[in-house]
Amino acid sequence: MKIGLAIFTTLLLSFLIPLSLTSSTAQESTNQLSAADLQLKTDELRELVYFFAETDEAIVPVLINGELDTLHLMDGLEVWQLELDRSGQLFSLKSPGVLSSLQIYHLSKNRDGEVRIRKIPLWLSLVPPILAIFLALVYKEVITSLFAGIFSGAFIASGMYFDSFVFSLFSTLDTYILGALNDPYHLSIILLSLLIGSMVALISNNGGMQGVIDKIIPYAKTRRSTKLTGYLMGIVLFFDDYANTLVVGSSMRKLFDRFKISREKLAYIVDSTAAPIAAVALITTWIGAELSYIQSGIINIDIELGQSVYGIFLESLKYSFYPFLTLFFVFMIIWTRRDFGPMLTAEKKALHGNSEDAKDGDSLAREDEDLTPLPGIPHRWYNGALPILTLIFVAFWGMVYTGFQAFFSEAVQSGVAQGVFTIQEAWLLTQIELGTDAGALQRAGLIIGYADPYAALLWASGSAVLVALILTFSQNLMTVFQGMKSFGNGMKSMLPAVTILVLAWALALITRDLSTATYLAGLMEGSLNPYFLPPLIFILAAFTAFSTGSSWSTMAILYPIAIPSTYAVCLAAGIDDAQTVEILLNVISIVLAASVLGDHCSPLSDTTILSSLASGCDHIAHVQTQLPYALTVGIYSLLAAFFSTFLGGGWFISIIILIVGLVLFWFFIKKIGDTSGSEH
Numbered sequence: 001m002k003i004g005l006a007i008f009t010t011l012l013l014s015f016l017i018p019l020s021l022t023s024s025t026a027q028e029s030t031n032q033l034s035a036a037d038l039q040l041k042t043d044e045l046r047e048l049v050y051f052f053a054e055t056d057e058a059i060v061p062v063l064i065n066g067e068l069d070t071l072h073l074m075d076g077l078e079v080w081q082l083e084l085d086r087s088g089q090l091f092s093l094k095s096p097g098v099l100s101s102l103q104i105y106h107l108s109k110n111r112d113g114e115v116r117i118r119k120i121p122l123w124l125s126l127v128p129p130i131l132a133i134f135l136a137l138v139y140k141e142v143i144t145s146l147f148a149g150i151f152s153g154a155f156i157a158s159g160m161y162f163d164s165f166v167f168s169l170f171s172t173l174d175t176y177i178l179g180a181l182n183d184p185y186h187l188s189i190i191l192l193s194l195l196i197g198s199m200v201a202l203i204s205n206n207g208g209m210q211g212v213i214d215k216i217i218p219y220a221k222t223r224r225s226t227k228l229t230g231y232l233m234g235i236v237l238f239f240d241d242y243a244n245t246l247v248v249g250s251s252m253r254k255l256f257d258r259f260k261i262s263r264e265k266l267a268y269i270v271d272s273t274a275a276p277i278a279a280v281a282l283i284t285t286w287i288g289a290e291l292s293y294i295q296s297g298i299i300n301i302d303i304e305l306g307q308s309v310y311g312i313f314l315e316s317l318k319y320s321f322y323p324f325l326t327l328f329f330v331f332m333i334i335w336t337r338r339d340f341g342p343m344l345t346a347e348k349k350a351l352h353g354n355s356e357d358a359k360d361g362d363s364l365a366r367e368d369e370d371l372t373p374l375p376g377i378p379h380r381w382y383n384g385a386l387p388i389l390t391l392i393f394v395a396f397w398g399m400v401y402t403g404f405q406a407f408f409s410e411a412v413q414s415g416v417a418q419g420v421f422t423i424q425e426a427w428l429l430t431q432i433e434l435g436t437d438a439g440a441l442q443r444a445g446l447i448i449g450y451a452d453p454y455a456a457l458l459w460a461s462g463s464a465v466l467v468a469l470i471l472t473f474s475q476n477l478m479t480v481f482q483g484m485k486s487f488g489n490g491m492k493s494m495l496p497a498v499t500i501l502v503l504a505w506a507l508a509l510i511t512r513d514l515s516t517a518t519y520l521a522g523l524m525e526g527s528l529n530p531y532f533l534p535p536l537i538f539i540l541a542a543f544t545a546f547s548t549g550s551s552w553s554t555m556a557i558l559y560p561i562a563i564p565s566t567y568a569v570c571l572a573a574g575i576d577d578a579q580t581v582e583i584l585l586n587v588i589s590i591v592l593a594a595s596v597l598g599d600h601c602s603p604l605s606d607t608t609i610l611s612s613l614a615s616g617c618d619h620i621a622h623v624q625t626q627l628p629y630a631l632t633v634g635i636y637s638l639l640a641a642f643f644s645t646f647l648g649g650g651w652f653i654s655i656i657i658l659i660v661g662l663v664l665f666w667f668f669i670k671k672i673g674d675t676s677g678s679e680h
Contacts, residue, residue: 087108087158087164087167087170087171088106088107088108088109088116088158088159088164089106089107089108090104090105090106090120090157090513090514091104091105091106091107092104092513092515092518102122102515102518102519103119103122104119104120104122104125104514104515105117105118105119105120106118106120106157106158106159106160108158108159108161108164116159116161118159118160118161120156120157120159120160120514122515122519123519124156124514125156125511125514125515125516125519126516126519126547127152127153127156128149128150128152128153128156128507128510128511128514128516129149129507129511129516129546129547129548129549129604130547131145131148131149131152132145132146132148132149132150132507132603132604133145133149133546133602133603133604135148135149136603136620136623142500142603142619142620143496143499143500143503146500146503146504146506146507146604147172147503149507149510150172150176150177150503150506150507150510151168151169151172153176153507153510153511153513153514154168154169154171154172154175154176154510155168156514157171157510157513157514158171172506175509176506176507176509176510177502177503177506179506179509180502180503180505180506180508180509181502183505184454185454186501186502186505188454188455188457188458189242189454189501189606190498190501190502191458191461192242192246192454192457192458192461193246193494193498193501193610193613194490194491194494194498195458195461195462195464195465195491196246196247196250196391196461196464196494196614197490197491197492197493197494198465198486198487198488198490198491199250199387199391199461199464199465199468199490200250200251200490201486201487201489201490201493202387202465202468202469202472202483202486202487202490203383203384203387203388203468204254204372204373205372205373205374205478205482205486206373206374206377206383206468206471206472206477206478206486207373207374207377207378207379207380207383207384207477208379208380208381208382208383208384208385208386208387208468208471209251209254209373209384210254210373210379210384211378211379211380211381211382211383211384211385212251212381212384212385212388213254213255213258214379214381215381216229216255220255220259222259223259223260223261223337224334224335224337226252226255226256226258226259226261227256227261227265227269227334228334228335229252229255230248230252230255230256230266230269230270231269231273231330231331231334233247233248233251233252234248234269234270234273234274234277235273235277235327237392241274241275241277241278241286241607242274242453242457242607242610244270244273244274244277244278245270245271245274245607245610245611245614246610246613246614247388247391247392247614248269248270248273248274248614249266249267249270249610249611249613249614249615249616250614251384251388252266252270253266253614253615253616260350260351260353261347261350262343262346262347262349262350263350263615263616263617263618263621264342264343264346264347264617264618264621264622264625264626265339265343265346265347265350265625266615266617267611267612267614267615267617267622267625267626268330268343268622268625268626268629269330269334270611270614270615271600271607271608271611271622271626272326272327272329272330272600272626272629272630273327273330274607274611275323275551275596275599275600275607276322276323276324276326276327276596277323277327279320279323279551279592279593279596280317280320280323280324290313290555290592294309294312294313294559294563294588295309297559297561297562297563297564297588298312298563301563301564301567301584303567303577303580303581303584304581305581305584305585311442312585312588313588315585316585316586316588316589316592317589318585318589318650318651318654318655319534319585319586319588319589319590319593319641319644319645319649319654320589320592320593321593321636321637321640321641321644321654321657321658321661322593322594322596322597322633322634322637323592323593323596324658325633325636325637325658325661325662325665326596326600326630326633328662328665329629329632329633329665332662332665332666332669333629333669333673336666336669336670336673336675337675338669338670338672338673338674338675339673339674340628340669340672340673340674341625341628341629342621342624342625342627342628343625343626343628343629344673344674344676346621346625348676374477374478374482377477377478378477380475382471383468383471383472383475383477386467386471387464387465387467387468387471388464390460390463390464390467391460391461391463391464392460393460394456394459394460394463394464395453395456395457395459395460396456397456398451398452398455398456398457398459398460399448399451399452399453399456400447400448400451401423401456402450402451402452402455402456403447403448403449403450403451403452404421404423404426404427404447404450405421405426406450406451406452407426407429407430407433407446407447407450408421408425408426408429409421410450411426411429411433416429416432416433417429426447427443427447430443430446430447431443433446434446465487469483469487494613500609500619501606501609501610504549504604504605504606504609505606507549507604508548508549508550508604511547511548516544516547516548523540529569529573530566530569530570530573530575530580530583531583531642531645531646532642533565533566533569533583533587534583534586534587534590534641534642534644534645535638535639535641535642537558537562537566537587537590537591537594538590538593538594538637538638538641539594539638540558540594541554541555541558541562541590541591541594541595541598542594542595542597542598542601542634543598544558544595544598545594545595545596545597545598545599545602545605546598546599546601546602547598547602547604548602548604549599549602549603549604549605549606549608550599550605550606551592551595551596551598551599551605551607552595554591554595554598555591555592555595558591558595559588559591562587562591563584563587563588566583566584566587567580567584570583570584579645579648579649582645582648582649582650583645583649585649586641586644586645586649590641593637594634594637597630597633597634597637600626600630601623601626601627601630601631601634602623603619603620603623608622608623608626632665632668633665636661636664636665637661640657640658640661643657644657
């Protein structure tokens with residue numbers, strides 16, 4: 001019934017949108033597009049540039065779906081070499097450096113062969129993610145909700161004509177869902193998830209996981225110490241959020257069940273330690289992306305922020321309130337044994353053995369998944385520990401190796417180095433790159449920044465499965481048939497979550513085509529007070545990450561915009577260089593921190609989905625229980641973003657604000673939190 005209502009809501013919206021736009025777009029659909037409205041869209045930088053024709057006749061190159069073509073303009077618009085059909089093409093137009101000038105047009109042909117032009121209102125770019133989030137939260141069914149969001153976006157991108165309804169369905173499948181799969185990084189994550197599922201099933205069925213639990217039980221004597229064990233594992237696995245999420249969630253699941261701790265609490269601990277620690281730790285898989293994004297923003301400003309991009313990142317950490325406060329907040333929740341909101345309800349149900357509500361049809365934990373040891377086999381801890389340690393060791397080694405290899409390869413291409421690759425030679429080159437004053441930690445951070453985490457994690461998960469199979473068969477714990485059945489069941493258990501991941505990525509493609517993030521960034525333009533820029537950018541980054549479900553894409557979009565915009569506003573306001581630097585460092589940290597906040601709150605986020613997947617928790621239940629905790633920290637972090645630089649900035653001010661936040665959180669949890677979901 002709920003699924004039917006979700007589909008009906010989507011279909012109704014699809015028909016109401018064009019009806020509501022008839023008055024505003026009917027004239028535009030018959031108007032001709034002038035030369036001033038056209039642009040060249042570069043494939044690598046995705047920068048939209050206006051082409052202004054000096055005469056009424058011009059030939060303008062355009063890039064459409066990755067292929068270069070030309071438009072012949074004469075007294076308006078004529079399609080010369082561009083072949084349009086009834087499904088049409090979407091054009092995003094923007095004046096260089098002016099985000100608020102964004103315009104979106106859809107060009108197509110009608111049955112008579114005439115060119116149709118429709119201007120797409122920018123607010124419609126928010127419809128797909130908001131619709132998907134709304135349906136998911138109301139109907140508590142993720143897959144249909146995501147598909148509805150994708151379909152609505154495809155309908156908008158198809159011009160919103162009645163005859164484009166069928167084309168929208170086709171493009172949902174062959175353009176967006178297939179496009180999400182046609183990405184090597186996405187395929188790596190899918191294969192990684194499937195292999196992790198197989199490893200978990202193998203070490204569970206061969207008694208290894210039970211053996212690990214038997215070893216941990218003497219230390220995890222209570223519900224609190226069990227939660228602290230999961231929390232510390234999340235801190236230790238700081239180098240990658242995906243590995244952190246999958247390893248901690250899958251390995252701690254049975255132990256949490258044993259102590260009647262809700263899957264929602266496990267998912268919260270997993271999710272709220274993975275990205276925050278990976279975002280601010282000195283050597284992680286995030287470093288390379290963060291540094292490149294920061295570099296793209298500071299390249300066009302005329303002020304010194306630090307000796308290197310890595311140094312700028314380190315200096316900006318003093319303003320990264322949300323990641324640090326989140327890590328402390330999780331610890332406080334565990335230590336005080338207090339919860340509030342939906343998490344308190346989930347903990348009460350789990351404590352009293354009534355947690356079946358989290359295992360309905362939407363749950364990422366399949367009820368038919370059997371993770372119990374086969375009868376009659378010994379529970380040996382090393383059969384579970386060795387595959388997990390293999391996963392961690394090979395992942396770290398793989399990132400180090402791919403980092404050295406990629407760094408050396410770039411040095412060879414640039415002419416800095418030559419010869420055969422060796423780790424020793426690559427390590428020496430880091431000193432040339434960073435200078436003689438660079439320390440070992442900074443040089444190691446540079447190498448990790450070049451790493452390929454997807455390849456490293458694939459190697460790690462494949463190696464872990466191989467070790468699990470060798471241990472299982474060498475000790476005759478399972479027959480080959482039983483082992484392969486366990487291997488397949490592990491993969492099968494991950495398919496619901498993999499489906500959600502693919503649909504979330506497809507929705508991200510929709511938001512990219514509709515320029516959702518650029519539209520949101522354009523709303524920020526016009527702010528004149530430099531001290532209000534950090535909180536404004538915080539809100540923008542959080543909402544963008546929430547809408548798109550991706551902290552990385554949010555950083556990639558906002559860093560090149562936020563940093564130079566902040567510098568220009570500070571320059572126009574006459575702020576001195578020292579304070580300008582502090583505001584810029586604040587903005588650099590805020591884009592990162594707020595992206596993580598939006599990622600935590602979004603049901604579309606891949607890391608949020610993976611946290612639900614690894615913990616065996618219902619996805620919507622995870623989002624609902626984590627949301628009040630994330631917003632509590634987020635609201636204070638928003639205020640801290642403003643007051644930190646308003647009060648002068650610097651490490652001393654930031655540490656004081658951090659300490660004040662910790663004290664307030666402690667009293668808030670003591671006042672609002674309830675211990676009825678925990679034993680006394």
